[in-house]
Amino acid sequence: MIELVQFPWSPFCIVQRRILEFAGVRFKIINIPNGDRSLVWKLTKQRYYGVPIIKDGRSVVFEVGEESQVIAKYLDGKLKLGLFPARLEGVQSILWRYIESEIEGACFRLTDIHWREIVPQSDQLLFLRHKERKFGRGCLDQWRAQEADLLRQLEHGLLPFEEMLMHQPFLLDERPRFVDFDLFGMLGDFLYTGHYRLPAAHTQLQRWHRRMTTIKHTDVHP
Numbered sequence: 001m002i003e004l005v006q007f008p009w010s011p012f013c014i015v016q017r018r019i020l021e022f023a024g025v026r027f028k029i030i031n032i033p034n035g036d037r038s039l040v041w042k043l044t045k046q047r048y049y050g051v052p053i054i055k056d057g058r059s060v061v062f063e064v065g066e067e068s069q070v071i072a073k074y075l076d077g078k079l080k081l082g083l084f085p086a087r088l089e090g091v092q093s094i095l096w097r098y099i100e101s102e103i104e105g106a107c108f109r110l111t112d113i114h115w116r117e118i119v120p121q122s123d124q125l126l127f128l129r130h131k132e133r134k135f136g137r138g139c140l141d142q143w144r145a146q147e148a149d150l151l152r153q154l155e156h157g158l159l160p161f162e163e164m165l166m167h168q169p170f171l172l173d174e175r176p177r178f179v180d181f182d183l184f185g186m187l188g189d190f191l192y193t194g195h196y197r198l199p200a201a202h203t204q205l206q207r208w209h210r211r212m213t214t215i216k217h218t219d220v221h222p
């Protein structure tokens, strides 16, 4: 059985989780603390400490660069999901860069400002240190002060997707492709704390989000 090593609000983990649910295969989730990557380190033979990773029998699959999609492509190939058709490869590559920078940047900050609610107490010291080492001392308080701006930034950043969805049910097609799952993962992080809703103005995006929450590969015509 495929095992997904993750923590629950990580945007990149939600992408892979939703792909696995979409595929309809049995899989096991292994949650690790944000601050303790020893299981990832061990499984990857000291080559990676990020999440997600997946273990599939003897294979352990993880990303090799900021813009690689090794895990999603592995699942797509194995489970024949049609997420990466060759004709959409170029446009998907451009879109996932935008999704994983502009959209992810606002989403993770808006979730991280509620860190005391979501990070278990035993992991809070390492979480705070990790964030402050990466983004500077006081970053979580700064993001809290910038909450309204971050929400505006996200709403503005989502506008191109709203426009795309005015013409078709999924971002690039009549059926979901990788970028649909990618955007769904970033928004899954944003929605995780329960403090926010999708922007009211983006009605197509809301409908798409409902579709993306439940759709299964078996619902999709070949």
Ligand SMILES: N[C@@H](CCC(=O)N[C@@H](CS)C(=O)NCC(=O)O)C(=O)O
Binding pocket: 010, 011, 012, 013, 049, 050, 051, 052, 063, 065, 066, 067, 068
């Ligand atoms: N491009 C990678 C990014 C993964 C990523 O940034 N994961 C975060 C958690 S959301 C992480 O583990 N970063 C390394 C760290 O926190 O030390 C992917 O798609 O998996």
